[in-house]
Amino acid sequence: MRVRAMCVAVMLVLGWAVQAPAQDRAGVERQFRGWLEQTVWPQASRKGVSRATFDRAFQGVSLDWDLPDLVPPGTPVQTPKRQRQAEFGNPGKYFNRGSVEGATAVGRQMARAHAQALARAEARTGVPGRIVLGIWGRESGYGRVAITHDVFRVLGTKGFMSTRAGYFTEELVAALQIAEAGHAPSGAMKSSWAGALGQPQFMPTSFLKYAADGTGDGHADIWRSEADTIASIANYLAKHGWQKGRDWGFEVQVPEGVSCTLEGPDQGRRIRDWAAMGITRVGGKAFPEAEARQQGFLLMPAGRSGPAFIVTPNFYVLKDYNMSDLYALFVGHVGDRIQYGMGDFTARWGQVGGLYRSDVAVMQRALEGMGHDVGGADGLPGFKTRRSIGRWQEATGQRATCFPEAAMKARLR
Structure with a gap:
């Protein structure tokens, strides 16, 4: 027992996920079914979800133990010590040639194939078709990327036992409302591993606010209808303040x-x-x-x-x-x-980045201690962090580069 406890302690220190032992999973599954009945069903019912819709959504659904950031009952919440994300890696990697050229080539095909739907959406919202295509391509490869997860299993699991349980429970209830409205059969309501729906990758609450009917059939089927997908992306941007006639x-x-x-x-x-x-x-x-x-x-x-x-x-x-x-x-x-038909950016991306999120957070806290507003010590070098680094560089007689670099770690602690 002592050795087992020591192993668990090491796992926690390293930030590894700790899952419920296999022999306990059956008990956790029973707790999950109880949570669905006692917590989710009352909320869904108040939102107009019928019992038939609720039962169909969760028929045969069990917990997905392979999802990230799970906190099974009785397991302490742990945060990994060190992480990497694209925002603090080399920004140029985001624009790798394969991604950019692939999105462009297929986007041109989609522009021709769905010209009428794109024109209707632009006339209605003022959002240019090329911008809709850019989002559609990035989110789901114009619907060609397989979206395989059952949204009710994903959101049920994360609502029951994740680090953001309240958020995902709200999204789960919204997904049930979508099913109740009949926008797509429950079996077609596929999502990402985080619960984002269909070709535009809307979270369910965003669907309820912004999804649009592009075909006139009374539904916004963002899983199987390209016209509805186009209309929904354009509507989202318009509702968020897109200024007609202006470029990006x-x-x-x-x-x-x-x-x-x-x-x-x-x-x-x-x-x-x-x-x-x-x-x-x-x-x-x-x-x-x-x-x-x-x-x-x-x-x-x-x-x-x-x-x-x-x-x-x-x-x-x-x-x-x-x-x-x-x-x-x-x-x-x-x-x-x-x-x-534009080409690559004229300027090249330099060899910057490669820092851990924790490294950037240390720099941010040091800058905060000097009175800079870095936008929060979250380890992400947004514009407030970038310009705070530049202001610190200028104040200390350095050339302002406005981006975190490894050589700064020793001075920004």
Whole structure:
């Protein structure tokens, strides 16, 4: 027993997942069925879900023990000590040639095949078809990526025993509401391992708010209908504030005399004023006059070690779909390639990144101690962290690069 306890302790220190012993799983499954009846069914019933829909959804459903971040009953919550994510790896990896060119090539095919649906969605919402295609391609490969999980099993498991049980329970009830409305048969309601639904990868609560009928049949079938998928993505962006007639942004060159610490959606100025500071579009093009009169924002997702952009408010609408600068940039870039035949970004991505999230969090806490607003010590180098690094560099007589680097670890502790 002592040896077994020591092994468990080592597993916890290393941040490994601790699962319920096999002999206990039957008991946990019984607790799960009790939770469905005592917690989920009353909430679903209050939302108008019928007993027949509820029973069909959970017929034969058991817990999925292979999902991440599970906390079986009686297991202490543990957080891994060290993690990696794309946002603090090399940003250039997000734009690998296979992903970009594949999304572009198939996107052009989809633009032709679904031209009418894209045109209807744009006329209704003002969201350009190329932007819808960029999201659709990123989320599900235009519906070609297999989405195999049973949404009720996924959300049931994570609602019952995950680190965010309350959130996933709410999403589970929303999925039951979708089934009740008949948007798709329960067997067709497939999701990702996190519970995101169909080709646009909407969480169920987002489906209830933003899913749209693109065919006029009274349903928003985002699993099997391309027209409904297109209409739903466009509706989501419109409801989040997409400004009709504006672009998402432009790749630019930022002279050394313009500080990278000017980045961020809270430091906007008219695009013509950015131009007056010496910021120019790549390729020598002028900013469109209609855009030049309006507000734009400096974006430098890799600091001085990568491409730079002047983006519009529409860029931050794309971030509402997925809170990542790189995601929004990928969507806009692929959309431009699909419609305009644009090539790669002119500037190259530098060899930066490769840090652990915990390393970045240490730097963030050190900057917070100096009075900088880094947006929270979460280990993710968003724009507040990037420009805080630049401000610290400038204050200490260094050249501002505005991106966390390994050489900074010794000084930012």
